[in-house]
Amino acid sequence: MKIERLKKLFSPESVAVIGASDSFEKLGYHVMKSLVKGGYRGPIYPVNPRADTIWGIKTYPNIKDIQQEIDLGIVAVPAGMVPSVLHECGEKNVKGVVLITAGYKEIEDFQGEILEQEIKDIAEGYQIPIIGPNTFGFVNLTDRVNASFTYEFSLIKKGGVTLISQSGGFCHLCGFLAMEERLGMAKLMSLGNRVNIDFPEALGYFLKEDKSTRVIALYIEGIDEPRKLFETIKSAGTKKPIIAFKAGKSEKGDSASRFHTGSLAGNYNIWRGALRQSGILEVKSAEELIDTAKVLDICAPIKGPRIAVLSGQAGPGIIAADAMEKEGLRLSRFSSETQDRINTLLPPVAIRTNPVDMGPAWYSPETMLNILEAVLEDSDTDGVIFIAMFASANLELTRRMAMLLHNIEPFKKPVIACFTAPAGVWDEDIEKMDGQKGLAILHTPERAAKAMANLWKANLTMDGNRWRD
């Protein structure tokens, strides 16, 4: 697969939408909406023989009628029309295709498999990389290309995480969670039936070629040649962390997965071993995937398992300490110098050993950040979990804390925060702080602890391989 073609596919300078529509019921309407409202900056060429303009844009009866070069063709026409449309894309020298149309290998009718082989042959003939068929498309947040039928993906924060998924449903689940959790993403895509872009091709591209991708997340049900995937990772020689969610673990899930994407999920235990050997960290839920990807992208690297817990309320600090120890981390023992600094900052009414109850420092964000600084400088501490619950009674303090954080040096050790507040109370300040200076804000103390453990596990996993060597 030519790298140049994949570059044009994922970062196109022009896009044609074959099957574009002004009718809300059609996917071609929503693809147009995604491109236009998603802020795509290159020219968009709707193709539809039954309209002069679509979404107010001049429309062509056939892609071959367009004079200009087309990098990406997004195809949303009925299955029967796809072969001829692909031939036209090939003749027009389109560099890459997103084939949204479904009804191929994934259906219980053998006719689907024949149609899919036909598409494969056409793609092979013209050397066109195709995402799909049976996909919602992809979204490139780095360059504002929303080549999917879900406009809302354009609302995801821009960042360094790329999700390569074998399921469109999972992409939607993660995309919506990403919005809620303010995960910064570079790209997300569903590979669909993987006619010629399978995990090795996509992963290889984002590992080696895409600079804006700093962390890769995979959702895998089953693939035909897992060996090829692991060889791709081995040969890539990059230090980008990879995490994976493997579905179809149970027998039943496995058989459903075969129907869904045409590949058997395979024995889960074999997968587990292979993932670990390849330095891929396995996550067990969509939320864990989002949280882990976020801290891997935002936080400084972690050097050890010794964690300090600082909390504005004792209870949530205890919960974080419990969760952390369960995950294999341990509470750091402050040096006497660090302990002295904390003792000076907090009155005797507080628990000043780890986990530190910052409750009495509540009136002063300065003090809280001074405690954080002291603990980050402690030589026995590898990372910090920083917890506080906010409501209208302490709203003013949070404003000041957000401002103070704005002016400090980036953290050299990972700091995972759990700042909880009722919706609307503090959204703007949380938004401002999240991702700044190496600070990642997660949803609950337990999830902060789990993500810190995953940061450490990813480090160990990667060290066992070629990363960070």
Add this chain to the structure above:
Amino acid sequence: MKIERLKKLFSPESVAVIGASDSFEKLGYHVMKSLVKGGYRGPIYPVNPRADTIWGIKTYPNIKDIQQEIDLGIVAVPAGMVPSVLHECGEKNVKGVVLITAGYKEIEDFQGEILEQEIKDIAEGYQIPIIGPNTFGFVNLTDRVNASFTYEFSLIKKGGVTLISQSGGFCHLCGFLAMEERLGMAKLMSLGNRVNIDFPEALGYFLKEDKSTRVIALYIEGIDEPRKLFETIKSAGTKKPIIAFKAGKSEKGDSASRFHTGSLAGNYNIWRGALRQSGILEVKSAEELIDTAKVLDICAPIKGPRIAVLSGQAGPGIIAADAMEKEGLRLSRFSSETQDRINTLLPPVAIRTNPVDMGPAWYSPETMLNILEAVLEDSDTDGVIFIAMFASANLELTRRMAMLLHNIEPFKKPVIACFTAPAGVWDEDIEKMDGQKGLAILHTPERAAKAMANLWKANLTMDGNRWRD
């Protein structure tokens, strides 16, 4: 402890705020805000010798200057003033007190313990039940009494779940999660230092006396007389499910918990056994607590572990099936009659066995609900997980589904849904459907599966004891 006094405390017909304030920095300001903006319907009497009115309400120099009866006194004055204020409350025959002031047994200074004993003696003398000291207070959503310094708790949906917590921070965490997840609550409270209302007293009251409480959630760090708690449950003889989150599991967490609330958490394994023997279901995170409480309150009882998964997208259905089997549930095997009904409703391109891929029925909420109906009538199915991802492309369909659901009979088996959509796209419809007809909407397929398993575990746990016998 007299039940009548606890009734007056938790559902007061009049409230005095001792230490009320018009100054944003004072907790007495926020308590006033909680009562006023929280919609308290009885008379409010601010008490403060340095003001004529507070929050625009006539203010008294001393509680004894108020002519009318006072059911509840909320005290937010400095620790040194508390004894005399309590004496005045006693003389005024106040029925119950919320003592927000901190600085007692929980501090490292032995003076705190002496002060706390003094309070205990005064309370004993006047027979006043006291929540606290060192508490944010309580919120009674049933009767709109927000006796806390966090106004936002009044925004929680009204429902049947009561949370009794040993930590104010945990209450805030859960309260904010409850808002996000639309958990309906009856009451929530932090017991603080438990001067005379400890877990047995509070739990006994809500088990036996409070009809609006249908499910009880406990957050326990450590208590002095756990035996008394378990005896209370045994003697209550009600069928209300109880779930518990036990913190301070690790050695370090345990010692932090002792400082925090003055009680050792104790050996976690002993706790685990005791909880199970008492028919209490243990949950392991704040989110699991919220999800489990929600399905216990909303869903029909579950009779067995055989679950059907219906999903608008195959991937998330496979994830739910995996998660479910991991938790000890299993996919039901449809009877041939049920299978025939589904086969008629779905085209052959879909996976029509369990987990069912409803993708092709996407255009028709009617069909999706018909499939749901067929599966609920299947004799081998004990519960249903129902998954769909929504975005602007299918927004109209969701409106129709919400309307259809409005007109059906309540489900006789538990139905846990995961309807995911970007914020703002479908909030209103989700809000309308959540909790209706026995349908509980949770955040992800994995959390839906976990909650279904907990519904079944709670049933088993309770059957081993006096519940549902």
